[in-house]
Amino acid sequence: MNSASPASRSSGVPVIGSFAALGDSFTEGMSDRLPDGTYRGWADLLAARLGARTDGFRYANLAVRGKLIGQIAEEQVDVAAAMGADLVTLVGGLNDIMRPKCDMGRVLGLLEESVGKLAPSCGQLVLMRSPGRRGPGLERCxxxxxxxxxxxxxxxxxxxxxxxxxxxxxxxxxxRLWAEDRLHLTDEGHRRVAEAVWQRLGHPAESDWRAPLPKGVPRSWLARRRADVRFTREHLVPWVGRRLTGRSSGDGRAPKRPDLTSLACEDTP
Structure with missing residues (x-):
């Protein structure tokens, strides 16, 4: 049994001594890039907050970019269920529905199966209605x-x-909360997601995650067109290429935190 700090015990919020995060690139942390080139993201930020309030806190992040819900169900769910963590987050399915052909019955069935395994095995399961960047891609999906x-x-x-x-x-x-690839949140976007989950767990607000960004100066037509060209060349074309060849950005990539382990000082965002 992990021991809570006095602040945790007196808040009335259930003590969370362990946290396992499941999913794809959103939970892995793209594109909240650290100076060493690795990704942090909302789950790491949330883990750091929880770890600061509970002695012996442990954290696992099984999420890998590009994973479909079938891969999450096969590669992550049973592993996480066996961990018996106090908190589990599951976010998946968006990579499936973004593809031109998507069997929604299969996606929903796998999600239902995954939730059925995780909910009884953990203290609290958290699911998400994921954010979407405005544009033709979102409207299509x-x-x-x-x-x-x-x-x-x-x-x-x-x-x-x-x-x-x-x-x-x-x-x-x-x-402005989305990276140049238009698929992943910036560091500020991930910070806001961490705050949203934090509050949903019952903790007092540390910031207003819904607050609009300050009004900015609109970009010129030329700047927008240059950004579109760069996006197409650096992100859209490679993405389409992977779809056509059946490859994924997560092929051969292992989770960054495959086990429930303590947060070392150097891991704290």
Missing amino acids: RPRMEQLFAFIDELAGRHGALVVDLYTDEFLADP
């Missing part, structure tokens, strides 16, 4: 996204899971 998120709400009700709703808050659609 919106019906599938809304079907996925409605099912997540249903699963949460059945299994006593918490849902963090990042989808309906318009501020997260602000392009």
